[in-house]
Amino acid sequence: MAKGDEIRNELTGPGGRSVLQIGKVHGDLVWQQPPAPQSADESLREAVWRLARAVRDASTGVVQKWGISGSGALSVQWCTADDDLVDHWENIHDSNEPVPLEGHFTAVRETYQAVRSKRLVIVGQAGAGKTVLAHRLILDLLDTDGVTGPVPALFSLSGWNPDSTDLQPWLIQQLLRDFGFLHDKNPVTGETQAEVLVKEKLILPVLDGFDEISHQHHRAAISKISNIDYPLVVTSRPDEYREAAHAVKAVGRAAAIELQAVAREEAHRFLRLSASKSRSREWDAVFDRLNTQPDQTASQNLTRVLTTPLMVMLARTVYNDTPDHDPHDLLDIQRFPIATAVEDHLLDAYLDTVYARSDAGQRSARDPNWDPDRARHWLGYLATHLTQRDTHDLTWWYLPATLHRRTRILVTAAVSGLAAGLCIGLAAGLKMGLVSGLTMGLVFGLGFEVVFYRWLAERGPERLRLGPRWRDREPRSWLSHHKKSRSEFTSGLVLVIVIGVAFGLIFELAVGLMVGFAMVIVLALGDSYDPHATAPWTLLSRDRAVALVRTTTTIVLGFGLSYAGTKLPYGIAFGFLLGMWGLASSSWGSWLMFARLWLPLTGRLPWRPKRFLEDANARGVLRTTGAVYQFRHTRLRDYLADHHRS
Template identity: 40%
Template structure:
């Protein structure tokens, strides 16, 4: 039955001329959720969800109030927060003040972006289909937690008892709010549901977030090196990567990301303490203890216990450990995931073994496996979602003599199942068919790449790091030489004919290509840093104070780089011209060329870098919310930079060369360099230099060179890398964590890596 809220929502959406899909895209609320509201299948919308919908439709104040009242009309009163037994403060966990007014709007935008991101991800992972698995927990041993007096912020001399921290997934926020310190450690073995718990925690906390409350943000801890990067600095850097719009200047002159972190406007949800590099767990725990930030930290038990034994517990932190699923949980869940027929489901005979008072060895093995959400998900994928497959084979002790054998089978079956049997529900024009053997090879290659980097984050701009440094330099040089050679051949053919164009392509390709390769090697490879995607968008006619402040430093950087590049390229081209055409003394010709083109290229590059900085504008906070969006945004930025580079650099080089030669005639003798030469040089330099810069020194250019050309050419990845990664995400092999992909689970990545290397 349709609710008053559903009727009003549909009416307002239609008045705005929006489809359900468009409303979902703009609000960040899942399309299934919107459809459920409008049909009455979903009731009791959360206040935060209603606000997201109202913002997306851009409602007037009166209409917004009507929508909120309609939502409240069908909502049961919320229970009061649990009592604190008179101990500790009666404010939010952590006793932090509100977000400053100057940052409140930014925090609200960030909260909407975070909620939309994780709500879509929860739907993609089918976490509530048919219902969430009942992940529960128990308190950790006392040796892993701080004194209860510290956890409860008790006054000196008080000796309060422990808090009741038992609960299940849907009560995680309620349990967290019982902790006055606002610091909670969640331990659990692989596949026990830690990441799902963090997702649910963030969504539920945002649903009731006050406008001036801190924003919970999930941070994967695997990339943190506490020995080199302080916690707040690392949090700021991760925020900038996940939400590029936070790079805009904040109230104090720093970035919005830094301002939010410093003002405690972020509630860090630190996922994966165990994924920090070996040898750094103790340093990480010590670094966390230098701050009293409220936080939620997840880890596998062994790594956290070892860190505690080596240093101390997490100050003021309570702790819980996720418990195994019970056989009743599994028996209640799996049949509802399978197709029903009069005889029951395919799971009924198998689950009868789990119900038995004295299970057979086969039933005991399977029961030991189906104790984590990960294994239950894999079993569901392989048998509930796949017609014609019988889970009774899991009881074959001839094939699966141990629980470990069943786990390996479920992990190994996942990829073949989702690529062979799962239907592709996307439009016909977007469907892709992949050969299973190649898919397993490509995924194994990616898993091995992540293992070598020591990370779980599959970032598209880091795929070039799968190659040796020498291969990267070689690839950059070859592609730059081909691109610049092609441009020079086309331009010089207009002036000197086809033969002259081919000769110019040969000479310039052999001089400029190695120069770009060398610069690429020095700036990118030797520094062992990947080129990061741009955090700005480009707009003309900016002219703000910030833009003017950026112009000088960028001009100076471009001037220095162009001066060195132009002098080196001029020297090499002078030597080659002397050797090939017997044109004067080689060293002298090289020196003259270097003295001419060094200042010219320096001035041109300085102007380009300065004008590019002038056109930069911060991204919206909610933009670039996933890997594909970030890739498209970076491509748009690079194309804009090229459109600015070509005319500015070309005009500066062409007419700058005329000016330098005119000044040099007095002491170097006459030069033959006319207007047609200047136009040809300017056009070739603008196009060639722009392409070389884009391909070698931007994240999108590196993506084109390596991920779209070099890696597919050598068979390491498919030609359609973007489509392949998105398809793997749609099939559930990958998940999205902001701007990066991750494998659905760390154990899946580890298994793919293990198989690939055998």
């Protein structure tokens, strides 16, 4: 091989180290070792690194949106929690001497590392800053340990039922939901990387919101959290955690700290330093009144409100970011006779402020400018849905669940009946189309609700990536996809059994087999689970692609089967019916029918719900946690739900 003026021979590929060279010798013989395939350990290290980067990006976004990443951040302080919230000190660090855990916002890492067991419970009142402090701890630990130690990752406990699921399997489910690249499997054991990370203790779970678990599950939650023997962090409101600790015991081998109320001087410092000079003087006047007339009702109300970081942050947004608001208004006893009235005012004015901004999230001129009152109404509808389901996770594929079951049946029946009537009417006449459409629409509406709706909600959207097989890094085993294939085939068969009832069971089994096979064909075209399919709308686009391919395949097969024994118009009608009903049984089809049609038509959501949710996230009203949206704070969700109901 010639390389410039140098002539040499290269040998690439597997083989022994002894090589016999015959003929003319051109330079030195160079052994070129081919790149070794990536080992399981290397793949795991890459997964740890990618997870750490994703977690760091998410936590950085949270602290930046709250404006608490700089040196002027609001200083939250804490002390060692009451003794009944702490496990025996002998279990924590082999000594009965308590460890002082006092600290402040920028020293949370030092407090955590002072606990030898590395198991810490953070308790604080609503709005005290528990979640934000957890994100700060995650960032500090990643900055210290890099990716050499366990990766700290936040898990929202609101969706965990400890009576039915152990903690480790649930952690694995959450990792797979939020980080698609952890679906990759170990070529030897067949375990996903999420399973390996949890079992090898390479995850430091930050379990956020113990109080958000249903009350009847608190005892089981304490027991199952105590049973895992590696480092962790738990956050909770104090009353809920105290009640569970008294009923069972505190989390095993865990120390506990309790967040303190924000001092008046600290709230004053933060608000004046984050404002303009003129607005700072107005804050000085407000706090001067709080200091000189502390016994007045207005002073007591405002002092109480400004003891939580949440309300201090809202006051900064409402009064420091808008020139037409005067902080003196907060002392108006006629408008705000009690402290909760001040809190409600800040929450309401916060929404008006963020939706009045023209630069929220660096929006372009094409982005919608939502009316604050309409936005409040739509957000209130979503918040009511979440409180009724007793969850904080908002997903696009669960939006049909905001409707009453009877409404879902009627809407599904109407849409499918209209489609059936149109197709059959074109083939057999208007009268036959009306009768058949009404009958088949009602049958499919009931069948969809009874059979498919629960299945769709539990399964969630498709993560399948359609494309050629050669893109996979490793060959796919059909045996590993047997369960998925069986599920696809069964769902197709059940779909056409429902349709067959409307047809009087004619060709039911044959058509069911054809549609079932169509769904398996779609699975065969799938490359793998998409490692990037974690963001909510990436999941929507993946599910839409799968639904459209499956629908097209079903139409072709249904048309072919029908045309073999009927006239052409009937074959076309029957093929389109099968395709449209298959589309309706997908997560994207359900989203299209309810979230894009019925909910906007009835005023519950805007006509562009995807754009609305994205915009709410950009404005800071919603936050993303993996594949789900959540309201910025529980207090905001509950306020919007109460406002909507009233």
